[in-house]
Amino acid sequence: MIDLKGKVAVIFGLANKRSIAYGIAQKFAEAGATLVLSYQSERLRKESEQLIEDLGQTGTAKAYQCDVANDAEIDALFAQIKDTFGTIHSVVHAVAFAPPAAIHNDFLLTTRDDFRIAHDISAYSLIAVARGAAPLMEAGGSILTLTYYGADKVFPNYNVMGVAKAALEATVRYLAASLGPRGIRVNAISAGPIKTLAARGIGDFSKILDAVTERAPLKRNVDQSEIGGAALFLASDLASGITGEITFVDCGYNITGL
Known part of the structure; x- marks a missing residue:
């Protein structure tokens, strides 16, 4: 059993119980980690505090606002974390966004501003978060983000988000090289694919779910718990020799042709 007692894990993007980040937070909490949740704006504060209660972390976990x-x-977030916890051991970056028009319209019609926003929130933010976290990871640790196969292959109605995820995956490799000397x-x-709130914005999402069920070697879709388990492994010392990698947790769908 993986033991994260005494470890502090900062999770960005835990929006609700249906989010992938919630499955990760559950596994981390079960392993004994102390959670720090980041919510985007004041209107989400109460929901984040409720999630802390649901995760059984009342009195230990903290929730802070950070866009x-x-x-x-x-900068303010990591200053608060430093004052409260001193050190962090894991960061989970589960943040992605593209303006709805850039998802729904033909990719050729992607505007310059929508392209910029998608890459800023979905890819650059990982660099910004890593830069803030690194000074507090004095003993090394794990930074983990979430991507999707749409970075490699064209999926209908994914459009600019697929390009942003490709940038995110390249960012993972370059950050791994940059931060490796620090452990x-x-x-x-x-x-x-999972039925999250974000997935609702992708047209014909049910067809993607059906395709995975039909073609994946395991003949089903993944659930939050399975992604949470993989995240827990990657955050633990069992994965101490793994960095710069994209780990597929998709029931094997990505290995199939026809």
């Missing part, structure tokens, strides 16, 4: 598009808020590992999980 990852704002460097000042990132900080950087990896990504390429999760299979």
Whole structure:
């Protein structure tokens, strides 16, 4: 059993119980980690506090506001974490966004501003978060982000998000090289499709779910718990020699042709 007692894990992007980040937070909490949740704006504060209660971390976990598009808020977040916990051991970056028009419209119609926003929130924010976290990871640790197979292959109605995820995966590799000398590992999980709030914005999402069920070697889709288990492994000392990798947790869908 993986033991994270005494470890502090900072999780960005835990929006609700249906999010992939919630499955990760559950596994971390079960392993004994102390959680720090980051919520985007004041209107999400109460929901984050409720999630702490649901995860059984009342009195130990903390929730702080941080919009990852704002460097000042990132700096303020890690200053608060330093004052409260001193050190962190894991960071989970489960943040992605593209304007709806850039998802729904033909890719050729992607505007310059929508392209910029998608890459800023979905890819650059990992760099910004890693830069803030690194000084508090004095003993090394794990930084983990979430990607999707749409970074490699064209999926209908994924559009600019697929390009942003490709940038995110390259960012993982370059950050792994940059932070490796400090003992900080950087990896990504390429999760299979799950019915999250974010997934609702992808047209014909049910067809993607059906395709995975039909073609994946395991003949089913993944669930939050399975992604959480992979994240727990990658954050633990069992994965001490793994960095810069994209780990697929998709029931094997990515290995199939026809």
